[in-house]
């Protein structure tokens with residue numbers, strides 16, 4: 001059963017969005033942890049699908065590394081959840097696999113995504129592996145290098161003129177294509193696996209989440225909530241959403257106590273988290289308020305410094321993944337000495353380079369004919 005993450009209404013009329021505009025999500029799961037196996041089998045009560053060996057490319061089950069140098073520097077126990085070792089080098093694979101399962105269950109032959117980076121690469125990869133036709137919609141001004149990793153998997157890539165934020169909503173009306181976008185309800189379910197892995201490793205006091213569309217934040221929180229509701233955990237960590245200052249609509253709304261409003265053109269090196277109008281933004285705000293979480297924004301200088309420091313603790317991450325560590329100087333006073341803090345390292349620093357390819361472009365009004 002799906003329920004709106006914003007207004008709590010039960011809604012079965014749509015796959016993706018409530019009539020109020022909020023994102024839909026599956027109801028909370030009940031269950032217990034099973035003995036042995038990886039996260040997908042041990043926590044199978046909490047996922048919408050059981051994954052077989054044939055489904056998987058080895059996503060999830062990533063290392064949680066104690067950041068020695070940074071822990072000393074800040075006087076806390078800092079752990080980095082290394083998502084760069086996923087099949088397409090980012091956390092997106094955890095959600096893509098359930099999105100693909102859902103699309104195949106509903107009988108779709110074509111699967112799409114609106115993304116310029118990590119998610120497009122992930123959907124293109126898993127779609128190719130499962131034999132689906134993949135459509136990736138990108139803005140026309142995308143740099144050719146950016147689609148290098150996406151194109152190797154052989155999807156159809158179309159550049160669409162006009163407002164890229166609108167394209168998210170436009171895509172959801174395309175009936176013959178299943179869209180696995182940033183906050184697709186099944187994608188969110190996959191992200192819970194990260195919460196399960198962290199909770200089975202350590203009793204975290206704080207979990208820091210790089211936040212763009214809000215999908216990852218919602219998945220982590222939902223995972224922890226399900227552990228709490230099923231008496232597997234006795235309390236929740238404090239959740240911290242971090243954005244890049246050059247594109248921080250959720251942070252601005254959090255500070256002002258207002259709903260999320262569209263940001264202007266993003267200006268940040270953290271391209272992977274530069275969604276100017278996050279489709280799950282208000283749902284993130286709701287959870288931050290309910291669970292007494294907090295929200296921070298960090299500038300590019302801090303992001304670059306944090307990226308270097310994370311590398312010296314063993315992980316080469318993309319700039320967007322460094323925002324959590326970049327926010328530590330402004331968070332540390334509230335954390336207390338010796339806190340167990342987890343920062344999610346969402347994607348690899350190797351992401352930026354790749355082979356180039358030419359992209360066909362269309363106007364948004366011609367898009368339907370073109371596909």
Ligand SMILES: [Zn+2]
Nearest residue numbers: 004007018020
């Ligand atoms: Zn609603």
